[in-house]
Amino acid sequence: MPPLTDRTWLWLASACYLAGAALGAIALLRGRRGSTAAIYVVLAAGYAFQTFGLYLRGVAVHGCPLGNKFELIQFTAWSAASLYLVVGPAFRLSLLGFGTALLAASLGLATLLFPEWDAARRTHLFGGNPWIEFHAALALFSYGVFGLFALVSALYLVRHHGLKNKRVGGAFALLPSIRDLDVIGLRLLVAGVALLALSLGVGSVWWLREPASVNLFKLLATVGVFLAYVLALALRLKGRLVGRRQALAGTGLFCAALLSLTPVNSSRPPEGAASPPAPEVSAR
Amino acid sequence: MTPPGPLVFHLGASHHTAPLALREKLALPPERAAALHARLPTAGLPELVLLNTCNRVEFYGVASTPADLAALEAAFCAVTGLAPADFSAIRAHTTGPAALRHLLAVAAGLESQLLGETEIFGQVKDAYAAAQTAGRAGPVLNRVFQKAFQAAKHIRTHTAINEGQVSVANVAVELALTVFGDLRSVRILLLGAGDIGEKTAKAFQSRGAAALTVANRTPERALALAQALDATALPFEHFPHHLADYDIVVGSTAAPEAVVHAAPVAAALDRRRARPLLFLDLALPRDIAPEVAELENVYLYNLDDLAKIAAQNLAAREAEVARARTLIAVRADDLWHQILTRHG
Numbered sequence: 001m002p003p004l005t006d007r008t009w010l011w012l013a014s015a016c017y018l019a020g021a022a023l024g025a026i027a028l029l030r031g032r033r034g035s036t037a038a039i040y041v042v043l044a045a046g047y048a049f050q051t052f053g054l055y056l057r058g059v060a061v062h063g064c065p066l067g068n069k070f071e072l073i074q075f076t077a078w079s080a081a082s083l084y085l086v087v088g089p090a091f092r093l094s095l096l097g098f099g100t101a102l103l104a105a106s107l108g109l110a111t112l113l114f115p116e117w118d119a120a121r122r123t124h125l126f127g128g129n130p131w132i133e134f135h136a137a138l139a140l141f142s143y144g145v146f147g148l149f150a151l152v153s154a155l156y157l158v159r160h161h162g163l164k165n166k167r168v169g170g171a172f173a174l175l176p177s178i179r180d181l182d183v184i185g186l187r188l189l190v191a192g193v194a195l196l197a198l199s200l201g202v203g204s205v206w207w208l209r210e211p212a213s214v215n216l217f218k219l220l221a222t223v224g225v226f227l228a229y230v231l232a233l234a235l236r237l238k239g240r241l242v243g244r245r246q247a248l249a250g251t252g253l254f255c256a257a258l259l260s261l262t263p264v265n266s267s268r269p270p271e272g273a274a275s276p277p278a279p280e281v282s283a284r
Numbered sequence: 285m286t287p288p289g290p291l292v293f294h295l296g297a298s299h300h301t302a303p304l305a306l307r308e309k310l311a312l313p314p315e316r317a318a319a320l321h322a323r324l325p326t327a328g329l330p331e332l333v334l335l336n337t338c339n340r341v342e343f344y345g346v347a348s349t350p351a352d353l354a355a356l357e358a359a360f361c362a363v364t365g366l367a368p369a370d371f372s373a374i375r376a377h378t379t380g381p382a383a384l385r386h387l388l389a390v391a392a393g394l395e396s397q398l399l400g401e402t403e404i405f406g407q408v409k410d411a412y413a414a415a416q417t418a419g420r421a422g423p424v425l426n427r428v429f430q431k432a433f434q435a436a437k438h439i440r441t442h443t444a445i446n447e448g449q450v451s452v453a454n455v456a457v458e459l460a461l462t463v464f465g466d467l468r469s470v471r472i473l474l475l476g477a478g479d480i481g482e483k484t485a486k487a488f489q490s491r492g493a494a495a496l497t498v499a500n501r502t503p504e505r506a507l508a509l510a511q512a513l514d515a516t517a518l519p520f521e522h523f524p525h526h527l528a529d530y531d532i533v534v535g536s537t538a539a540p541e542a543v544v545h546a547a548p549v550a551a552a553l554d555r556r557r558a559r560p561l562l563f564l565d566l567a568l569p570r571d572i573a574p575e576v577a578e579l580e581n582v583y584l585y586n587l588d589d590l591a592k593i594a595a596q597n598l599a600a601r602e603a604e605v606a607r608a609r610t611l612i613a614v615r616a617d618d619l620w621h622q623i624l625t626r627h628g
Contacts, residue, residue, distance in 0.1 A: 159462075163583045168462055169448060169596050177465035182558055239557030243581040246558075 006060065007112065009053030010074060014108035016046030017081070017101050024098025028171050039097040040089070046104065047081045054078060060121070064137045067122035070111045072140060072261045077107035079144020080151075091184050093176045099151040107147075135203035139222065142195035143261075146229065146254050149188035153250030156181040160244050182243070185250060186236060193229050200226055221260040228253055289624045290424055293353060294383040295375065296335070296342030299397050302374040309364055310341045316363050321418075323359040328352030331422040333415040333429070335390070337407050339397050342376075344387055346424045384428060384616040391436035393446060394608055400446035400601045405436055424627055428619065435615045442611070443604045448597030452480065452590045453487040455597070456564050459590075460488065460532055463562050463583060467493045473523060473530040474498045474515075475543060477505040480566045481536025485513055488532070497530070499523040501537065527552035532562045535571025542573040549576050556581075564590070 020042040027034030054074060057065040065071040084100040111117055125133075155175060162172040176184075200222065207214050232249045235241035241249060297310055312320065317334055324332070329352050332345035343360075347353045357375075361368045378386050386395070391408045393400045412429040415421040421429070440446050449455045457467075464470050472493050474485050477500040485496055496515035500506035503519065510517040518526065527533065527548055537543060544563070553561065558581070565572040565586040577584035 163462065164577075166585065166589050166592070168459065168593060169600070173448070177461065178463050178560060180465045182560075186558075236558070239554070242558040243560065245580065 006053045006056035007118075009049050009056065010108065011112060013046045013048075013050035013053060014105055014112060016042050016049060017077075017105035017108055020046065020101030021098060021105050024095065024101060028095075028098070028174065031170055031174075033094060033174055034098060036089075036094075036097055039101060040085070043081060043097060043101055043104070044085055046101075047078070047085055050074070050078050050081065050104075050108070061123045061125065063123070063125050064133050066136050066140060067125045068118060068120055069261060069265050070114075070118035072265060073107050073111045073117075073258070075137070075140045076143045076147060076258075076261075077104045079141040080104055080107075080147040081144075082141075083145055083148055093152070093155075093180060093184055094174060095155060095176065096148075096152070096184075099155060100148065103147055103151055129206070131202055132206055135199050135206070138195055138199035138202070142192045142199060143254075143257050145188055145192035145195060146250075146257055149185055149192055150251045150254030152181055152185045152188060153247035156185060156247040157244065157251070160247065182246075185246065189229065189233050189236065189250070193226075193233050196226050196229065215263075217263040221263040225253070225257045225260050228256065289380065289620075290627050291347040291350070291353070291379060292345075292383050292424060292428070292623065293347060293377065293379045294342060294344050294386045295353065295357065295377045296340060297371070297374045297376060298340035298342065298395065300395070301376050306366075306370075306374060307339070307341070309366055311338075312336045312341055312363070320359055320363045321420075323362065325352055325355050329356060331415075331425040332356075332420045333411050333425055335408060335411040337404065340390075340395075342390070344383070344425065344428070346422065381616050381620040384432075384619050385612055387428065387432050388435045388439075388612045388616050389609065391432045392439040392608060392612065393436075394439075394605060394612070398450055399598065399605070400450070402440070402446055405433075408436075409433065424623060427623065427626075431615065431619045435612060438615070439608045439611055443608045445601055445604045445608050448593075448600055450594050450598045450601065452566070452587070452594060453484045455590045455594045456484050456534070456566075456585075457487045457491050459564070459583075459585060459593075460562060461491075463560055464531060467491050469494050470531045471495045471529060472497070472532045472534065473518070473527070474509075475520075475523065475533065475535045475571055476500055476537030476539075476567065477502070477509040478536045478538065478567075481534055482509060482513070484534055484536070484564065484566060485515070489513065493532075501539070524548040527561075528555035530561075531559065532564065533572075535563065535565040535567045537567055537571050539567070539571060540569060542570060544572045544576060546573060546575045546579060549582060550579055553579060553581055566590070 020039045023039050023042065024034045054065050057071065061067055066075055080100060081104045084096065088096055088100065156178065159172070159175045159178050159181060162168060162175070163178065232241055232246070232253060236246055297307065299307065302310065312334065317336065328348045329345055330348070332343060335342045335344065343356060347356070357371065358368065361371050389395050391405055393402060393404050396404050412421060415425070449458045460467060460470065467488060470493050472485065472488050472495065474481050474496060477498060489496060496513055497518050498506045498510040498513070498515050499518040499520045500509070501520045503517070506517040506520070509515070524544070525548070533544065535544060549561065560581045560583065563572045563576060563582065563584040565584065568587060570586055572584055572586070574584070576582060
């Protein structure tokens, strides 16, 4: 039997996430609450596969696998799944597991279905500096938190639409309360902003030492995303961005955050400039 | 034709067969029930359970002969003062597996006036417990009632017969839960001191609402209702300035035009920051101006909206009746076979 490569493990992870999403969707179509435990187990299995796949990739590229769009988005999906598995059950928010599975499956499958996103692999991306690596990993983890915030925001929009249009039965009855969605959304927004602030704080120390080491587009994109989320949080705390507007901001900003990964990725030195291509590593 | 085996029967009248005025006469409070039992032939009716609720008076029992059943009917008419001919016109009577099916359907809420309601389950349990205490439940009825409780639980778990609320007051509470998750920190303002508002307020209190305030155009009535509901009263003319303090506003005044307008609600929302506001307009003419619904973070439901949700929930329950009856028939027939085997 041929050895399983990192991509194979990531395919398996996406398949598990998809299975979790399918379980939730079937329950929704039957007008019933899906089994939270079943979705959690399937998500946990997918998470284990994804962790192992990313570990193999990390071994291959000699660092945290954040060297191309494939790795960046995989890491974002992994972060969202991590957060759900750790704190999701405490939120006691119905459909959050289904939504997380759907988000992780969508992001994971998108990266796997576009081979060009993984065409160039960069090794020794962080030059052996663990602080830069920490900065990058933390920034991506905050994107995962923002991904869950976007998911909760999407659920809020559906619930809000149902309530405004007097539709509370059927699948709408399975949604969490609008107040719970708002409270959890705020917590995720605060957590995401705090993590991204910490990441940028760490990154700025090295940037101030070597301003030329950071591409301007990357700097503008990352700081732009951060400031947008800070603004959203400030307006929320002031009571100026609430309800549907906050939910729209949550989903819109996450799309912008994902789009910002393109300038972040393109700012890296081209393949081969810094290091030789990484071999594909398999588990034996 | 009477089925073979012990004479297991159900006899009585319910909202299906008797109007309210007659059901009032049929009711058997404890002292009348005791008088009835004193008249019954103990040997001929070894097992007997009396189910006496606001919608039904029914006997479930085992009779030695059809004559004993007739004696029960005669005693019942004598105690209630109802002419036997009048009772014959409204009585429902089944025996054997049909009686078992009836009991299972009653316990599952299928025969209730409010289809699928759960209160009847407790009432059937109480009736059986009373018969046990009085020594009137024997081996047949013990088995029958235990199986009936199991069947009722099975029906509730495996069908949607009791899903969704079907009364306006309970639909209002369900909506509040949809918006706020739980009611322990929710403050409610009741505008008006009418009957429907009071019922809705009680429904909220029964679900643990944090605080209730009553505002009525007649202050004395507001005060009286507030005292009755263990709530506080607010002068009616002051309520627009206090809207920000409440999460749910229930409109039930008899005012000829709207008493809640968009401008004070918008001002209240500014003070409430992110907390949504739910308006339940149970008044006719409406208490809440329709433009209030256009405001961000506000949800407005009027009487028609609530009635429509209740009707949808009821339709969903009704769609489950056939499935529930099929499950009941299977279980009742199986139970009847067990009775024939053990007691036939």
